[in-house]
Amino acid sequence: MAARGGFSNKLGFIAAAAGSAVGLGNIWQFPYVTGQNGGAAFLLVYIGWIFLIGLPIMVGEIAVGRKAQSNPYGAYKKLGGKSWAYVGLFGIICGVMILSFYNVVAGWAFGYFLELSFGNLLNEQDYSGFFSAYVADFRDNLFFSIAFMVITAYIVYRGVQKGIEGTSKVLMPTLFLILIFIIIYGLTLPNAMDGVSFYLLPDFSLINGRTIYTALGQAFFSLSLGMGALITYGSYISRNDNIVNSAILVTIADTAVAFLAGLMIFPLVFSQGQSPAEGPGLVFVALLGVFQTMGPLIGKIVGGGFFLLLCFAALTSTISLLEVPVAFLVDEKKWSRKKAVSVMALLIFLIGLPSMLGFGAVGAFTEFVSYEGGVKSFMDVVQDLFFVISLPLGGFLLSVFISSKWKTAGLSEEISHGNPSYGGSFIEKFFNLMIVYVCPVVLGAMFLLTVLQKFFGVELI
Numbered sequence: 050m051a052a053r054g055g056f057s058n059k060l061g062f063i064a065a066a067a068g069s070a071v072g073l074g075n076i077w078q079f080p081y082v083t084g085q086n087g088g089a090a091f092l093l094v095y096i097g098w099i100f101l102i103g104l105p106i107m108v109g110e111i112a113v114g115r116k117a118q119s120n121p122y123g124a125y126k127k128l129g130g131k132s133w134a135y136v137g138l139f140g141i142i143c144g145v146m147i148l149s150f151y152n153v154v155a156g157w158a159f160g161y162f163l164e165l166s167f168g169n170l171l172n173e174q175d176y177s178g179f180f181s182a183y184v185a186d187f188r189d190n191l192f193f194s195i196a197f198m199v200i201t202a203y204i205v206y207r208g209v210q211k212g213i214e215g216t217s218k219v220l221m222p223t224l225f226l227i228l229i230f231i232i233i234y235g236l237t238l239p240n241a242m243d244g245v246s247f248y249l250l251p252d253f254s255l256i257n258g259r260t261i262y263t264a265l266g267q268a269f270f271s272l273s274l275g276m277g278a279l280i281t282y283g284s285y286i287s288r289n290d291n292i293v294n295s296a297i298l299v300t301i302a303d304t305a306v307a308f309l310a311g312l313m314i315f316p317l318v319f320s321q322g323q324s325p326a327e328g329p330g331l332v333f334v335a336l337l338g339v340f341q342t343m344g345p346l347i348g349k350i351v352g353g354g355f356f357l358l359l360c361f362a363a364l365t366s367t368i369s370l371l372e373v374p375v376a377f378l379v380d381e382k383k384w385s386r387k388k389a390v391s392v393m394a395l396l397i398f399l400i401g402l403p404s405m406l407g408f409g410a411v412g413a414f415t416e417f418v419s420y421e422g423g424v425k426s427f428m429d430v431v432q433d434l435f436f437v438i439s440l441p442l443g444g445f446l447l448s449v450f451i452s453s454k455w456k457t458a459g460l461s462e463e464i465s466h467g468n469p470s471y472g473g474s475f476i477e478k479f480f481n482l483m484i485v486y487v488c489p490v491v492l493g494a495m496f497l498l499t500v501l502q503k504f505f506g507v508e509l510i
């Protein structure tokens with residue numbers, strides 16, 4: 050294990066795994082998806098999925114990683130043989146593809162942070178126009194996404210303990226403080242309580258099939274499940290650590306940050322009479338109008354703080370996404386960490402270029418193909434293929450792998466290290482029930498439903 054590196058202790062793992070989980074998914078995506086899907090009712094469904102499906106899959110991933118002491122490809126190969134190894138490999142490829150567009154959005158956040166804190170962003174008249182022009186501007190985006198990738202690569206190059214763990218231990222608490230600060234500020238604004246009611250008083254008539262599976266997809270993305278990121282991080286923890294406790298803490302931290310991000314954003318949005326259903330532009334457009342009304346100084350502090358928060362959250366996630374293919378190359382191909390990081394960072398950056406250019410800079414990537422639901426940009430296609438449909442598929446395959454190949458006895462045996470009272474406990478029965486029956490059915494159904502809806506326009510529920 051020493052040769053591969055590892056976290057210094059349980060806290061180090063929790064910080065890093067929570068860092069992986071907490072990201073753009075929580076602060077950018079969760080509020081806008083919640084805003085589009087009815088607010089409080091969506092939140093409840095989301096929390097249900099997190100604990101019913103997300104937590105057992107998370108425990109399963111960490112256990113597989115720790116048992117095999119390997120990256121996802123190596124882990125499936127060791128425990129399941131050659132054909133299962135392809136499942137691990139597919140997960141690694143998904144991670145590469147996810148990072149390719151994630152880094153582009155992280156670059157926007159970085160650019161907005163600089164423009165807001167040190168530039169004239171708060172003097173703009175039309176934030177929607179500004180955002181469209183901003184994402185279409187090739188030069189700025191190129192610069193910021195290179196910068197973000199270089200910082201990510203440097204941290205991953207420094208290694209599991211010094212780089213990943215060290216960075217997460219500093220950034221996670223800072224992120225939490227900024228979040229609390231903005232929430233308190235937002236709640237003092239006029240009409241803030243309308244935002245709180247939208248967010249916390251459920252209207253169950255808004256729940257339908259689409260809300261239910263959108264919430265599940267969001268839960269998977271937010272917890273970093275389904276492609277082996279937590280198999281990789283799990284391979285860096287000690288046999289003496291209690292996997293179940295750690296996973297519960299990571300899940301709670303991730304859910305708390307998503308929840309708090311909503312509590313930060315909706316009062317701000319309602320205080321200015323903006324629509325919560327604005328979509329992906331919610332934080333880049335609607336919030337800007339809010340920061341502007343705060344006046345030049347407070348606007349810069351709160352707005353700058355917000356985008357810094359977004360950058361920190363994104364960074365601890367991009368490092369986890371880069372670590373997966375790096376661990377693969379180091380374990381399987383015996384590359385040095387330096388070579389693996391440099392080659393992968395460059396490759397992923399190049400794969401991300403068409404995503405970056407697909408917001409108006411290059412027509413062919415902006416209107417890349419069209420299938421059900423309209424004309425899709427390159428980034429839409431990458432998201433549909435490698436995240437929307439693949440993460441639930443990855444979770445499905447992991448649960449099938451555990452129940453049919455590794456067996457729940459293997460899972461229990463591994464979890465019992467560091468958790469001697471696990472065998473025979475209620476929580477063991479709960480996890481086994483979920484992994485053997487509920488996860489395969491729910492995730493398998495979700496995979497089919499999403500494929501039908503995304504590519505064939507068929508909406509069954």
Ligand code: TRP
Nearest residue numbers: 070072073074270271273278366
């Ligand atoms: N969970 C992160 C977020 O919420 C994104 C992320 C990082 C991720 N690593 C992942 C998503 C692995 C899926 C798989 O922003």
